[in-house]
């Protein structure tokens with residue numbers, strides 16, 4: 001079996017219904033980040049064997065984007081949450 | 090005569106770890122073993138140990154679908170894999186071990202205009218590099234593989250194919266064992282069940298390696314840990330542009346031999362070959378989320394079986410024998426990450442995603458040269474980790490997205 005992931009709207013659904021957008025990353029701070037800061041942000045990942053905070057979207061369901069904490073060693077989903085609203089530009 | 094029934098050890102039983110080695114290789118898969126072999130064979134460097142957390146070949150090297158080919162999309166990639174296929178062609182003789190390499194040809198099917206264009210692009214890149222590769226139409230496909238459903242019954246009828254005659258399959262365990270035996274005979278120490286748990290870093294150098302069996306000092310360290318690469322690099326305080334995913338495969342019960350070419354379909358996300366035992370060996374896509382848990386999924390079996398039946402409806406009543414998974418280390422551009430890092434004596438073979446088995450010999454040759462001479466061989470210069478910092482990627486998406 002793959003695993004179930006709870007959607008904030010639809011409850012537990014098979015993982016195949018979702019699109020995974022990978023671990024939560026932090027944008028480089030400041031007005032004009034260096035090329036190295038940018039490439040680090042775009043390409044490099046922690047890729048932990050353990051609890052990972054990550055982006056999901058209920059692609060084949062209600063379409064909601066949300067965050068999950070999942071243990072990548074067991075695929076156990078520890079919690080889900082809705083993202084903070086984006087900061088004003 | 091009775092000797093033929095005696096089981097002989099292929100390599101020595103591991104003794105105690107020494108206090109220090111010139112070269113410590115982390116990971117006893119095809120890449121680690123090949124690197125050790127070529128270090129000893131071509132450079133006379135034999136004070137080498139391989140540290141493997143489980144048994145050798147327990148990673149992706151013992152779990153792949155064994156497809157060997159050189160028909161990549163970028164000139165950098167194609168030239169690199171071409172050298173690897175050439176090494177594989179001589180490897181049974183060199184290692185004195187039958188690797189059962191059968192180069193019966195490889196067909197990448199196109200089911201759309203876009204698929205035909207991509208095939209044409211790959212064929213042209215390949216031809217310029219002297220790699221046998223051409224686009225063929227349904228009539229020629231029928232000659233090479235009469236069992237394939239070329240009618241317009243399937244949802245996506247077959248329009249043509251990229252035909253790569255030197256492509257084929259090999260016995261993956263034999264590659265692992267052959268390299269291990271040859272490296273061992275040249276004096277390399279193989280230590281299974283020895284997990285690397287720490288890397289002691291002093292500025293720009295790794296000085297020692299902590300293991301579950303004690304600490305060893307190291308002149309140079311090579312990580313060839315595929316799906317675990319981020320974790321091992323993490324021990325040295327480095328991040329990599331890699332995510333780890335599972336890739337799955339399955340075999341059917343054995344049936345009479347009727348397929349001798351390798352069939353790949355990008356459209357249907359599936360690839361098929363028939364092994365020497367008669368099993369149909371089928372693989373598909375990685376799971377899209379990162380994970381280190383090697384449990385297979387029913388949805389994989391359902392969709393890949395359904396897609397194979399589009400190609401070979403005559404397999405409908407054949408039973409599935411077993412399925413398995415392996416970890417894959419995906420890089421952002423579907424090209425490997427090979428060679429030097431920011432740490433002077435720490436070298437990498439990583440970013441192999443779903444396609445690294447075919448590269449084992451050339452990885453061994455080039456990494457051994459790097460370790461022995463301190464210089465990056467031309468052939469692997471485009472695959473340096475540094476390319477992600479300079480944003481000069483080598484995109485193999487067109488040739489590597491169907492996982493093999």
Ligand SMILES: Cc1cc2nc3c(=O)[nH]c(=O)nc-3n(C[C@H](O)[C@H](O)[C@H](O)COP(=O)(O)OP(=O)(O)OC[C@H]3O[C@@H](n4cnc5c(N)ncnc54)[C@H](O)[C@@H]3O)c2cc1C
Nearest residue numbers: 116118119120142148149150153154156285415445446447
């Ligand atoms: C289902 C499947 C199908 C595939 N099909 C193909 C194909 O058709 N053609 C192709 O070319 N490629 C294919 N691949 C990819 C290919 O198998 C891999 O890219 C290749 O085998 C990688 O070899 P390796 O030696 O680098 O890694 P591995 O064989 O994975 O070896 C890495 C080793 O490192 C060890 N290790 C990890 N961490 C530590 C530690 N801390 N200490 C000590 N040891 C450690 C692991 O136990 C493992 O044995 C496939 C992969 C899978 C999973």
Ligand SMILES: [Zn+2]
Nearest residue numbers: 007010058062
């Ligand atoms: Zn939902």
